[in-house]
Amino acid sequence: DTEVTQTPKHLVMGMTNKKSLKCEQHMGHRAMYWYKQKAKKPPELMFVYSYEKLSINESVPSRFSPECPNSSLLNLHLHALQPEDSALYLCASSQDQGASTEAFFGQGTRLTVV
Amino acid sequence: GEDVEQSLFLSVREGDSSVINCTYTDSSSTYLYWYKQEPGAGLQLLTYIFSNMDMKQDQRLTVLLNKKDKHLSLRIADTQTGDSAIYFCAEKYFDDMRFGAGTRLTVKP
Numbered sequence: 001d002t003e004v005t006q007t008p009k010h011l012v013m014g015m016t017n018k019k020s021l022k023c024e025q026h027m028g029h030r031a032m033y034w035y036k037q038k039a040k041k042p043p044e045l046m047f048v049y050s051y052e053k054l055s056i057n058e059s060v061p062s063r064f065s066p067e068c069p070n071s072s073l074l075n076l077h078l079h080a081l082q083p084e085d086s087a088l089y090l091c092a093s094s095q096d097q098g099a100s101t102e103a104f105f106g107q108g109t110r111l112t113v114v
Numbered sequence: 115g116e117d118v119e120q121s122l123f124l125s126v127r128e129g130d131s132s133v134i135n136c137t138y139t140d141s142s143s144t145y146l147y148w149y150k151q152e153p154g155a156g157l158q159l160l161t162y163i164f165s166n167m168d169m170k171q172d173q174r175l176t177v178l179l180n181k182k183d184k185h186l187s188l189r190i191a192d193t194q195t196g197d198s199a200i201y202f203c204a205e206k207y208f209d210d211m212r213f214g215a216g217t218r219l220t221v222k223p
Contacts, residue, residue: 006156033211042202042213043157056210090156092211102147103211107156 003027006091006106014114015081021109023074023091032074033103034066035090043090049074050096081113120203120214127222132190134217136203139184146179148188149202151216157202160188195221 004025013019023032031050035043048056049068063085065077074091088110094103117139126132138146144165149157163170163177163186170177176189190197200216 004156040216042215043211045210048210088156092157101206102145102159102162103206104159105149105157110154 004106012112021076025093029093033092037088118214125220132193134188136186147204
């Protein structure tokens with residue numbers, strides 16, 4: 001099983017809404033990542049969790065709040081987003097953070113902020 | 115993705131070979147990856163190569179690595195219409211995966 005599962009696949013939310021994106025993997029990976037991908041652009045790293053602790057926050061605005069409840073789950077809580085936050089949000093996992101490990105991506109959540 | 119460069123477009127005929135090229139700048143990268151992204155979908159890991167290898171073959175895919183020139187290529191043999199997608203070259207750099215801008219492969223029947 002090399003699957004990273006993200007839910008929901010699509011999400012439309014208003015600027016005053018609170019929503020959460022979910023990501024799950026059962027490969028025993030201890031590093032999990034959130035990426036943001038705008039149209040026709042490569043993915044950009046947002047957060048890295050390593051052994052359930054936040055190890056990287058790439059200067060992401062506080063309206064994005066990550067959470068790692070256990071080693072298999074990664075959430076991204078959204079609040080008071082802006083229309084420019086509309087993008088494909090990708091979750092990935094790897095065995096650990098080291099450079100020698102491959103990362104598997106989920107199918108993404110396509111977020112539209114109206 | 116500014117440290118990993120790829121050409122943006124490639125168009126081939128069905129049955130031909132496709133070659134997608136990539137250059138990277140960090141010689142300390144130990145693994146280099148190719149991902150495929152179809153419209154509206156996530157990234158699918160196609161293959162990867164360890165930096166001490168020159169070549170890796172996996173069915174229709176051949177990856178060539180020229181470490182001296184920091185050049186990576188992905189060859190797809192017998193390209194099919196289902197191969198039409200964006201292909202991202204990536205290097206794992208400590209905690210981050212650095213991506214190229216992606217090459218849009220169009221396969222014409």
